[in-house]
Amino acid sequence: MEFQILSHAGLLVKNKPGKSLICDPWLVGSSYWRSWWNYPPVSPALINSLQPDFIYLTHIHWDHFHGDSLKKFPADIPIIVPKGNYTRMKDDLFYMGYNNIIELKHGERLQLDDNFFITSYQFWIFLDSALLIECDGVKLLNLNDSKHMGLTLKQIIRNHHPIDFVFRSHSSANERLSYEIVDEPDAPVDDLERYITEFAQTAKATKAKYAIPFASNHCHLHKDSFHFNRYIQHPVLVEEYFKQHHIQSPMAKVMVSGDSWSSETGFNISDKDWFTNREQLLADYLQQQSESLEKFYKQENQATIDTQVVADYFEQFSASLPFFIKRYFKRVHFTYVLSAGDSAKYIYQINVSNGRVVELPADTKLDHATYPIQIHTTAFIFLRGIEFKIFSHMCIGKRVFYKVTAKHKRYMEALNLVFNAYEYDLLPLRRLFTRRSLQSWLMRWREIILYMQFVRDKVVYGKLDIEKYLK
Incomplete structure (x- = not known):
């Protein structure tokens, strides 16, 4: 068998036939409105060589479920997705014109060919998945972005031990770095070191032979997010962590786009160094993509908003919320500050409890005493959040910036969770009790126990100790 790293989270596996x-x-x-780009770039020759028999999509985030890339493959190619409580992945693929969609239940094993099997393992309230690949006697655990731990990770290890390769993300892909605590400017908003630490802890728990830093091989090129490149935990930092902590099993191996391994010849890794002189290479990359970026900047600058569209969306969103969530947000207002070029600006004050939207004058003085929760982004991105029902995706791209007071930060974090629940069919609450949802969660009973353990830890000890669930 042979596997090859294709991109940020792209993996190709071939069996001997x-x-x-x-x-x-x-x-x-790119992904997330020209913010995310593959790093290193993917060779056109590699892209053109791909003729897969199957595609597996771990979850719906755009750096994994990428429409323009999927369009390179025929409409009848079998696309396999996890079967969770909601049908959005399948529905979106049908909408895009794909007609051969296979849903795998949690723990379900599918044979692709002789000596070629895959097993899907779901995780997290907002559906993610890992894929265990068995190919010609070699076992690859593609954890990707999923954070399996405790009983859920033990289930995978028990069912498939020994594992040869484990792949997992190792850098931030959330909104934490996008927060500015206006009255506590020195307050930390994220612990960057923990991403690599958890990568190492998970890798050791699997007892795999090799650990491949994966699904974090990207960079930021948009002018709004380029500065976030300094926070990315790239694969060489993972390799250095393993050396500093004398972790020899599993062995950390840096593999980027184009690198491969086969059971006959072992590793085939390019000698191109993408990380020692990373700042210059990023500057070169930015220059190479400048025409595409400039074209997109013009498109963003031309966005205009119909206030009625905003009002209709939040009226529907509010109607889906249960009473206790409405009560939590009753006296809280969220102020969206939306730019469209240098001159145009839209400001909306929104109460999600009742769905009321008030447009404020563009020259409103946005002091934080009056407007303690401000969400700054572009009109273009805000409209896409409404059009595609993806407010839960907006923060991933590092192009939405939260300027909040320390007292009100929790409300913004809570709203992002509610957006996820709404867009992953957990709201209205009746959707939790569909046959599909109940079947999914019954299969994932180990995960429910894990969440109960989290609650116990928070109540008894006042904090979550993730490390103990990764032993």
């Missing part, structure tokens, strides 16, 4: 599977093929262009 030549059947092939691709996971999460983001191969071309």
